[in-house]
Amino acid sequence: MAERLHIGVIGCGKIAQVRHIPEYVANPNAKLIGFFDRSAERADEVATRYNALAYGSWQELVADPGIDAVSICVANASHAEIAIGALQAGKHVLLEKPMATTLEDCEAVVAAADAAGKLLMLGHNQRFTKAHKLARDLVTSGAIGRLVTFRTTFGHGGPETWSIDPGSNTWFFNPQLTTMGAIGDLGVHKTDLLHFLTGERVVAVSALLASNDKLDAQGTPIAVDDNAVALYTLSNGAIGTMMASWSFHGAEDNSTVLYGQDGIIEIYTDPDYQVKLIRPGQPVEQFSVEAIQTNDNQTTSGVIDAFVAAVLTGVSSPVSGTEALAAMRAIFACMESSRTGRVVTIDKNKI
Ligand SMILES: NC(=O)c1ccc[n+]([C@@H]2O[C@H](COP(=O)([O-])OP(=O)(O)OC[C@H]3O[C@@H](n4cnc5c(N)ncnc54)[C@H](O)[C@@H]3O)[C@@H](O)[C@H]2O)c1
Incomplete structure (x- = not known):
């Protein structure tokens, strides 16, 4: 292993x-070696900007012995194939969410990391915000007692203005390239976050997914969900809601509220105080830790630094495939529940 981690994107x-790219550039222990994109023009342009190589295929990139680790930032449908190929080629992998578009593929990615003995990390950046870390510490310290109920929400105006190829033709709306809509794009963040904050797992799901806002390039409702509402039961018996939406036009909502037997933790309900601890008979404790990250306010995620540090020091993955798989099970359960109208239980998430 090189002293600095040699990266392909x-x-x-x-x-x-x-x-990914700016955070690797800012990390003194990482060096960007090369890029691949199915748009050769884009890969060339980025490679020129960062004085690095542009490869003709992802297979060529992962076959380069000069690369130690890769970030995989492609459309969802290609996550599993490329992640498995990179792991089999002996690379450490930082894979964007959602892990893959079928449960079988998610399991295959985890198995490939185990077989290769390489580090697999998922890009669940919500775990790394100061507010979420503080909230988790408060939960762990017993500040609100036993968790009873919760609500968590992630909504913005939709990915068609975010993507580098914007517009209603975006891959985010193409079921062949994404399989899941807001539930996989935003719901997986909040599901993984619930696991992170509470130490519990989603063990039963009842959900409704709808396509009732966005139109595709042909002017017909998109074939993936743009809105999803789930009722979750956690492994400790707590029940609550998870909402994922591409229809919050005009303002994002990234908030979570945890209600315990001894108090409440609010996260991102107030732009000035990102965490609040509210307990009966006590003054509200308000914490100002950092501005809320939004699509228009991208701050350093910490994901890339954690990945680089974990590979170089040989510690376990900061967001392992196994942990991400637990969240993906809940996402697939939401899709099944909405399709069948039934409550779906997730035995493998019982702890
Ligand atoms: N962690 C987060 O908060 C977060 C935020 C946004 C996006 N993402 C994830 O990152 C991934 C990329 O999303 P984005 O917002 O950058 O989309 P984007 O549309 O801006 O860019 C996708 C890029 O990948 C390229 N691409 C697509 N499929 C490819 C393939 N099979 N091989 C090579 N190149 C391919 C496209 O040409 C494009 O340049 C998605 O999986 C998305 O869910 C994660």
Whole structure:
């Protein structure tokens, strides 16, 4: 292993350009070696900008012995194939969410990391915000007692203005390239976050997914969900809601509220105080830790630094495939519940 981690980036779109690439550049222990994108022009342009190589295929990139690790930032449908190929080629992998578009593929990605003995990390950046870390510490310290109920929400105006290829033709609306809509794009963030904050797992799901806002390039409702509402039961018996939406026009909502037997933790309900601890008979404790990250306010995620540090120091993955798989099980359960109208239980998430 080189002293600095030598990096390849596969998929050079928005998340690569606003998060992965600049955070590797800012990390003294990482060096960008090369790029691949199915748009050769885009890969060339980024490679020139960062004085690095542009490869002709992802297979060529992962076959380069000069690369130790890759970031995979492509459309969802290609996550599993490229992640498995990179792991089999002996690379450490930082894979964007959602992990893959079928449960079988998610399991295959985890198995490939185990077989290769390489580090697999998922890009669940919500775990790394100061507010979420503080909230988790408060939960762990017993500040609100046993968690009873919760609500968590992630909504914005939709990915068609975010993507590097904007417009109603976006891959985010194409079921062949994404499989799941807001539930996989935003719902997986909040599901993983619930696991992170509470230490519990989603074990039963009842959900409604709808396509009732966005139109595709032909002017017909998109074939993936743009709105999703789920009722979750956690492994400790707590029940609550998870909402994922591409229809919050005009303002994002990234909030979570946890209600315990001894008090309440509010996260991102107030732009000035990102965490609040509210307990009966006591003054409200308000914490100002950092501005809320939004699509228009991208701050350093910490994901890339954690990935680089974990590989170089040989510690376990900061967001392992196994942990991400637990969240993906809940996402697939939401899709099944909405399709069948039934409550779906997730035995493998019982702890
Ligand atoms: N963690 C987060 O908060 C977060 C935020 C946004 C996006 N993402 C994820 O990152 C991934 C990329 O999203 P984005 O917002 O950058 O999209 P984007 O549309 O801006 O860019 C996608 C890029 O990938 C390229 N691409 C697509 N499929 C490819 C393939 N099979 N091989 C090579 N290149 C391919 C496209 O040409 C484009 O340059 C998605 O999986 C998305 O869910 C994560």
